[in-house]
Amino acid sequence: MRRWLVQVGGIRPRRPAPASGRYLSLSEREQIDEYRREGWTIRAIALELGRSPSTISRELRRALSYRGQYLASRAQRDAEARARRPKTAKLAVHAELREQVQVWLRDDLSPQQISHKLRREYPSRPEMWVSHETIYQSLFVQSRGALARELTAHLRTGRYLRKPRSAVGERRGKFPDMVMISERPAEVEDRAVPGHWEGDLIIGANNKSAIGTLVERSTRFVMLLHLPDGHSAEQVRAAMTRKITALPAHLARSITWDQGAEMSQHARFTVETGVPVYFCDPRSPWQRGTNENTNGLLRQYFPKGIALDGFDEVYLDVVADKLNRRPRMTLDWDSPAERLGKLVVATAA
Structure with a gap:
């Protein structure tokens, strides 16, 4: 009617x-x-x-x-x-679920990573599943009363943008005997063979301090280089040599870096380790996409504009371990540590 x-x-x-x-x-x-x-x-x-x-x-x-x-x-x-009608948040009702989410947030996992990890850890308990949107809502809509706002400090605040390499100035410079990325073996491209790394420096305030980063392409496993006394070519070479020589031979096949001056001792590094270094084309950070992405994640722990020489090696290892234990979408929600562990076990067998 x-x-x-x-x-x-x-x-x-x-x-x-x-x-x-x-x-x-x-x-x-x-x-x-x-x-x-x-x-x-x-x-x-x-x-x-x-x-x-x-x-x-x-x-x-x-x-x-x-x-x-x-x-x-x-x-x-x-x-x-x-x-x-106001609805009671799932995280406010289920104490066990709330506690597990809070533990992983404090461990710096993202809500999306937590959501997928819950389904893998509790496959037969749907009451322990929650969407990443629910986690965000519980953090930012405090009327839902489930998660403490202080936990937002453990979230990544957003993607940071790197300066073009040309703006860094003193790091740029070509040197003899460079082998360009175009000559890199084809096996590196498809990530099927482990042991190929991408490297870079995260630069601190006023270009006076740095932390080196090495990321394995197939597993996304990260190692951080402690550079307390500066980031000259000699200091970077020495720190890289220590990290690379500690790896099994099958996990140390090559390194790809940009044309920064800190790599001017690349030939000596190759002689000492047997690991070749390949160089990206100028102003082409996408040729080290895995490393660029990882450097963005690291800015959660090392914000731009601060001095980096105050962080000791123990802290760098803790940060690297946190990243290596995070489940990654690109790894089908395995963590880099899990993927690397499988490679080590498979080789030992």
Whole structure:
């Protein structure tokens, strides 16, 4: 009746609530009302509306009166009331789930990583699953009352942008005997063979301090170079040599770096370690994409504009370990440490 009155102009149309696609709209409820009066089956109504039969069945169970009547206007009013009703956050109700999420947040895992890790750790316990959006909501919408706002300090605040290499000035400079990336073996490109690394420096305030980064291409495993006395070519070579020579031979096949002056002793490094160094083209950071991405993650721990020589080697190892234990989407939610461990075990066997 209401729909007929609206159509003939006898009553001002109700302003429809915006449809999300997920929930039934007033128009759909009016169609359900009409089709039900005409004796349509639930399956036929669902097919006509493009909804699942379970959606129509659930709607009727909720909205039927004690007399078995379905009124679209009342069903819409009840649905809007349910939508306005505050809902208890899942993390506020389930203490075990909340505690596990908080532990992993303090360990600097992202909400997305936590969501996937929960499903892997608790495959048969859906009550221990939660979406990354729910975690974000619990952190930033404090009325939900589940997670302490202080835990937001453990989130990455966003992607940082590197300066073009040309802006760094003194690091740029070509030197003899460079082997360019175009001459790098094809096996490096597809990441099928482990042991190929990408390297770079994270530069501190006023270009006076640095931390070296090495990332293995196939596993994303990261090692950090402690450079307390500066980042000259000699200091970088010595730190790299210590890290690389500690690896099994099959995990130390090559290094790719940009053309920074800190690599001017690359030939000596290769003689000492047997590991060749390949150089990127100028101003081409995407040729070390794995390393660039990792450096972005590291800025959570080493913000731009601070001195980096105050961090000792123990702290660098702790940070590297945190990154290596984070599950990664690109590794099908394995962590770099897990992937590297599998390689070591497979080789030993």
